[in-house]
Amino acid sequence: MTVTFERPSTTMTRDPRSLFNAVRPHVRDCTYNVFESPGSDGADLYGREIRLIMRDNVTVQNMAERILDNAVAYLITAMERPDLHLGVGRIVDIGVHQIILDTPVYFAFCHLYNSGRYKHHAPLIQRRNDGLCLRTADVIRANGFAADEELWSVDGAECSPCDDKVPDSH
Numbered sequence: 001m002t003v004t005f006e007r008p009s010t011t012m013t014r015d016p017r018s019l020f021n022a023v024r025p026h027v028r029d030c031t032y033n034v035f036e037s038p039g040s041d042g043a044d045l046y047g048r049e050i051r052l053i054m055r056d057n058v059t060v061q062n063m064a065e066r067i068l069d070n071a072v073a074y075l076i077t078a079m080e081r082p083d084l085h086l087g088v089g090r091i092v093d094i095g096v097h098q099i100i101l102d103t104p105v106y107f108a109f110c111h112l113y114n115s116g117r118y119k120h121h122a123p124l125i126q127r128r129n130d131g132l133c134l135r136t137a138d139v140i141r142a143n144g145f146a147a148d149e150e151l152w153s154v155d156g157a158e159c160s161p162c163d164d165k166v167p168d169s170h
Contacts, residue, residue, distance in 0.1 A: 014144040016072035019113075020046045026108035034104050045105065049098055057094045066148050071095025073145035074136065079114040080143060086136040087128065089155035096121075127158045 024045045040048050053064040070092045100106050100121050110118050137152035
């Protein structure tokens with residue numbers, strides 16, 4: 001008997017905003033909360049997540065965009081390269097958590113970019129100090145994204161990886 005596993009398809013574009021906005025038609029749950037809540041008017045899905053990052057973490061739009069761009073690049077790379085153990089630093093993790101906490105959007109993100117499978121987030125408590133974060137930025141670049149050197153190097157030695165033993169986790 002032969003068993004084959006489908007790998008997520010590689011996306012054609014590497015523009016984080018376009019990739020994130022492509023998720024919108026796939027959001028099926030809690031659509032009032034996602035698209036019609038106060039403050040969402042006139043924003044595309046990417047803009048909505050930027051507003052949420054600015055509400056809770058970062059007050060400067062340019063920084064929020066840099067964080068979200070790198071979070072999208074990281075998550076898609078983790079989905080396209082499940083064979084690699086990756087991790088993020090504290091800054092990029094703000095964007096990763098924003099996407100994951102917006103569960104209707106994250107479910108749709110997984111549906112679109114991880115062949116319909118949920119990509120678990122299983123963070124380890126202790127941060128690694130072995131350069132995994134910097135190596136992750138290199139993998140993201142090799143995967144066709146423009147990893148923001150400053151964001152990845154700020155805490156590049158202190159990475160917050162996920163448990164690679166949890167099935168399909170990042």
